[in-house]
Structures are given as structure tokens and as C-alpha cells.
Amino acid sequence: MKTDVEELTPTRVKLTVEVPFDELKPNLDKAYKEISQQVRIKGFRPGKVPAPLIDKYVGRGAVLQEAVNDALPELYGRAVEETEIFVLGQPDVEVTELDDGNQFAFTAEVDIRPKFEVPDYDGLEVVVDDAEVTDEQVEETVGNLRERFASLTAAERPVEEGDFATVDLVARIDGEEVEDASTSGYSYEVGSGSTIEGLDEALTGLSAGEEKTFTSTLAGGEHAGEEAEITVTVQSVKVKNLPDLDDEFAQLASEFDTLEELRGDVRTRLGRQVRLQQLSDARDKALEALLEKVDIPLPDKVVEEEVGRRNQQLDQQLQMAGLTRADYLKDEEKTEEEFEAEVADAARLAVKGGFVLDQLAVQEELGVENEELSEYVVSQAMQMGVQPQQLAEYLTQNNQLPAIVSEVLRSKALNLVVEHVTVKDESGNEIDVDAVQRELNGETGETVTVEEGAAETGDAAETAEAPAAEETSAQEAPAAAEAAAEDAPADKTDDEEKKDA
16 A cells, blocks of 8 residues: 655645555455345345346446445555554545556545644743632631521511512413413522513512513523513512521531631631642643743644534533523623634634643653543542443443543643643742642542642633544543433432422
């Protein structure tokens, strides 16, 4: 087999592959066998029809087409391996020559990762926020805990802001009730603004048994974005009573005997979170600093796919929240053009980050052990609330293991960068990332990694996401975990159980 490579652009090549016809013999034999199982010719059992009769009744051309389709994936794979290119996505294949008994040739155009070397990253310096926990943050957290232990008591008066009103809602468009926008016995905190626009104003001043009709735009369901007449009927009015902030509350809400002990524990936990945030920020900024030293072309198609993935992910989240893209843009105070530009910039950065980490893993000869894969799966399963075995089976059955390997490998490459970067806080203090991790491990008795810090804080390492080599996308790894989580019943949290009670 002979393979030539033509560089169309720095990120796309054209492979021209010439194959001696003899190399197709195993594929031709397989094609004849499969076709003989399908045809029915008098005097011959299925699978026993001779090749000359298949050529006569089915046609040699059909056999050749079957053999070529069977041979192409392997031949293309061999061509990629021989030319040592790092392909991305599916190729555009065209058969250019099929000379029966003589030669077979085809071309394949495909995007590739650009060739480059990751520059030296020793001496890079990044700055993260101070690991400071303020008294206000402690009191806010204690206040949130206090809210969870609030009780509701009936109030014999009209609704006021801050009350909890149990209401019935009926939505109508042109006099017809919209069933998916109507409900009964709904408990709503007046003034929260968390549901239908205009509901707070309509409820204020109503007493139990009274109703009011107003016009609003439906946020979700089949009629999302349409105007409807909403009739709200108050069933009952309740007032929220917060427990006194004293030692008795501390004993009720925690394992501590005094309020000061509870505050001390809250401060410790917040301190852990801000240190994890420091590690997460150091990770993000180390990659950003490295990317600034690298200038590489990016395949347009790969960037477009990343843009599409991000838009799809946002639309799914908005749909689950009962919101529209217009609602989101209004809340973010952005125009459609500004949003699209931001998504495109983030997509390019993500793709570039993936390329750089992939190349760094190659340069540093990094590998992934089975134990590391197992740790990743266990960590993802814990975050998603599913059993590790269930997630592992899902990933295996859906061919997601290559994506997992890519994700773990990139994480190791990024960890290596962080090890060589000087991290300082805004006050100028140098942060020993390893020491912080050891400290956090000692506090919890568990192993805490930089990646887990990223998971807890929510935004870390976003730029490290990009499609991996040969049709596999590293983003499929967390997506696979989410899909597996949907198949498992989630346990109720303590908060949910208290709310139900």
C-alpha cells in the first residue's frame, strides 16, 4: 500500500492511498460469503452459492462495492498510522480508482491537530485570590442554615412580602385552559420572583379564599413565550419563623453544643472551600498562561462542533429550567451577537487548550494506568450520584473509554504544568500547591486532588475541554456520566427530606 500526504491547510490534509488489488482478496471472499447467505438460487443452499453465479445474478460490481466498504476503515487506519498524523473527526473519503484485478485507490480529506511543540513552562507565574474567610461570609452561611430550620405558621391576614402562600394557578389563552401551566396547592414565597412574572404583585394584599387575574408571559411548556391570563387563588397564608440564633439552635442544626463552635466549624469549612478555589484558579490560570505562549491554527470544523456542543448544552439547561434563550440573554444583559462572540471565543480557547495538553502529554511521555481510570470513574460516579460499577458499564457499552483516557491524560498534563508554575495570592504570598493539598487531605482523611477542587467550585478547567483524537471528544466523558446518572434513582438529600416533612 502506498500513501501520499498533501497538506491542504495547516489543520487539514488529503491522503492519497493506492492499494494493490490482491490486498482486497480477504474482503472479496467475505463479500461473496455474505452475499451468498442472502441470495436464493435454485439448487444451492444459502451460503453455498458459487462466486461465478453471484457475479452472474447479482453482479461483480455489487461484490466489489461490498468489499471496498469493508476494506476502507482498515486501509484508512493503516494510512493514518503510517503517516503519523493526529486526525480529528470523520474523513471525507472518495474512491478514485477501482480497476478490477489490478488496483484500488482512494483519497481521504480529514482535519488534523496542527504540528507544534509546547514551549518551556518553567518560570510561569499566576496570581489567585487570597484565601480569606470574612465574618460576613460566616454569618451568611449560618443564616442560610437557619433558614433551613425555619417553621411556617398560619396567618389570619392578607398576604405580605416574605409570606408563604399556598395557591392555585390557572392559565388560560383565548379562554382555553393551559394544563401544563396550571397547578393547585403550590407553596410560593411571595417576593422571591422565582416563578410567573407579576405573581408577587397579584398576591400581595389577597387573603385566603380570594383570587386575582393578571396577564403574564408563560416561561415554559408548549406555549412558552405566549401571553396568558393567570388566575391565582389563595388557599392559605403562612409566616416564616426563624429559630433564635443561640446555643439551642446550634444543637438543633449541628453536632455542636454552642453557637460559637458552630461558627468555628463553618469558618473551617469555608476556609477549605476557598483553598480548593485557589487550587482550581491556579489550575485554570496556569493553562491560560501556557496558552498565551502558544500560537497555533485551529480547524474550523472542530471549533464549529465545539460551538454547537456548548449551545446545545445551554439549551438543554434552559429547557430544564423552563427558560428560553431570550430569558437568558435578558438576565445576562447581552445581545445575541455578544453571546455568540463569547461562545466562539470560549470554543476556540477550549479546542486550543485540548491540543496543547494532548501535545504536552506526548512530549512528556505521559500514560494512563488502570488505577487512574478507576479513580476517575469513582470520582465521577460520586459527583453524579450513581454506583461506580453502573457508570463503568455505561462507559464500556457506549465506547466512551477513549474519551475517559483522553480526559485523564489531559488532567495529568495540566497537573504537570501546575507543578512548574509559581502560584501567588493577591497579597504576594507564594502558595505551595502540594502543601495545600496535603493540608486538605489531613483535614478530611480523604484524598483531595486539584481536579476535585475544580469540581467543587464549578468553573475550573473549562478551557481544557476540546475534542480528542480520532473521532473521540473528551467532553463525552462528563456527558456520559450525566447520562448514566439519569438511569439511576437519586437518593433524597437531608434538605429535601426536611422540606417534604
